[in-house]
Amino acid sequence: MVTDVGRTPRAEQVGATRLQILTTAERLFAEQGLYAVSNRQISAAAGQGNNAAVGYHFGTKADLVRAIVRRRTPRIESLRQEMVTAAAGSRDVRDWVACLVRPVTAHLASLGDPTWFARFSAQIMTDPAFREIMAEEALAEPSLREVLVNLYEFAPDMPADVREDRGNMIRHLIVHVCAERERSLAEGAATPRSTWDEAATGLIDAITGLWTAPCTGDSGR
Amino acid sequence: MVTDVGRTPRAEQVGATRLQILTTAERLFAEQGLYAVSNRQISAAAGQGNNAAVGYHFGTKADLVRAIVRRRTPRIESLRQEMVTAAAGSRDVRDWVACLVRPVTAHLASLGDPTWFARFSAQIMTDPAFREIMAEEALAEPSLREVLVNLYEFAPDMPADVREDRGNMIRHLIVHVCAERERSLAEGAATPRSTWDEAATGLIDAITGLWTAPCTGDSGR
C-alpha cells in the first residue's frame, strides 16, 4: 500500500488504481445500493482485470467504505474550518447554521455533475452495520463541535435533551436533503432549488427556523 | 395464498406462518440491514424448516418488503384519518403538523417495545432500489395529501419550490428521527425524549418552526 501518490511512476500508477476503485465504488454504491454491489463488480467496473483488486487494496467492504469517507471528509472539514474562522464572533444564528450546511453543499458543487457522495453518505448513515463508520470519521471533526458550541449560545434556555434532539434533526436534514437533491439531479428530474447554493440557503432558512422554534412543555398533544 | 386469516383452521395456520415471516423479516432487516439478510435466513429464523418459505409465500425480496409495508400502513393511515377529521377547520399550524407526526409515533408506541418498523422504513426510503416501494405505498395516502393542503394555507406566500423543499424535509425528519429513537431504545441507550409522545411533541415543535420560518431570497450566503 503506497501513500505518496505521484512521487514515482510506480506509486502514481498504484495511486491511480486506488482512486479509480474509490470513485467507482462510490458511484456504484450510490446508484445501486450498498447491498447490491459486490467487491467483484467494483473491481471489474474499475477496469481491473484482477477480480480481487478491492480486497487487495482495501480489505473488507467496511474498510473500503471507510476509505471512501476519508477521501472526502478532509475537504469538507477544511471548508468548514474556513467558515468557522470567518464567522468568529458573529451574533447571527444563520452564520453558524451556514457553517454546518455550506461546507457540504459547496463540496458537492465542487465535485461537478453528477455526484454520488451524498447518496452514498445517506446510505452509510442509515445502515445499521455502517453508521458507526461515518460517525467516527465525520462527526468527530473539531470544527463541527465548535459550531455546535456557538449554536448552543443562541438557545441558552433550551433544555439539554431538546438541544440533543434538534442537533440530530439538523444532521439528518443536511444528509438526506442533499442526497435527495443529488438523486433528482442524477435522474434529470426537476429540483426545488436550481443550484447547490440555493439548496443551501433553503436548508439554512429551515434549520434556523427549526433551531429557534419555541419548545413546548412535555404535556403532549 | 390465503387471505381470509382465521376463517378456517388451515387458513389460520397459513396466516400465522405469513405473519411470522413478516415479523421476523422486519426485525432482521432493521437490526442487520437489508443487504445483510437473505431469504434463507429469514425462513430459518421464522422457524420454517422450508428454506424457500419466503419465496413461496411472498416471491422476491421486493415483494416481501412491500408486504411488510402494507402490513403497517393501514393502521397509520387510519390514525391519521382520525386526527384529520378532529383537526378540521383548525387555524393552528401545530394541529396539522401533528397530523403528520403523531400517527407514526402513536403507531410505534402501540407496537410495544422493542419495535423495528421505523428502522426498517428508514432503510427502505434510503435505498435506491426500494425507495419507490415506500413512496407508492405510503406517500400516496389520501389523508396525507389533505394534511399538506391544509398546511399550505398557513404559508400562502411561500413559493412553490420552497414548499416542495420543506415538504421533503418534513418527511425525512419524521422517518429518520423515529428510526434513530428506535435504535437508541433497542440498544438500551439514553434517548433525548423518554416517550414516543414526547418525541412527537419535540418533532412537532421543530417542524412547526421549520415550516413557518421566513425564506430568504436566493441571493445566497
Added chain:
DNA sequence: GCCTAAGTCAATCAACTGATTTAATTCTAG
C-alpha cells in the same frame, strides 16, 4: 545489470445465494 518486493492477473476454493424440483404432510370439499 540483476534481484527483491510490490502490484497485477487469472484460476480456484468452499460457502452461500435465489430458485426449482420432488416428496411428505395436512386440510378441505364433495
Added chain:
DNA sequence: CTAGAATTAAATCAGTTGATTGACTTAGGC
C-alpha cells in the same frame, strides 16, 4: 371417507460471493 389441492419439508440446481493461491510483470535499490 376419499380425491385432490395447498402447505411444509427437503434436496438440488446453477450462479455468485469473498477469499486464497500461484504465475507473471515491472519498478527501484544495490
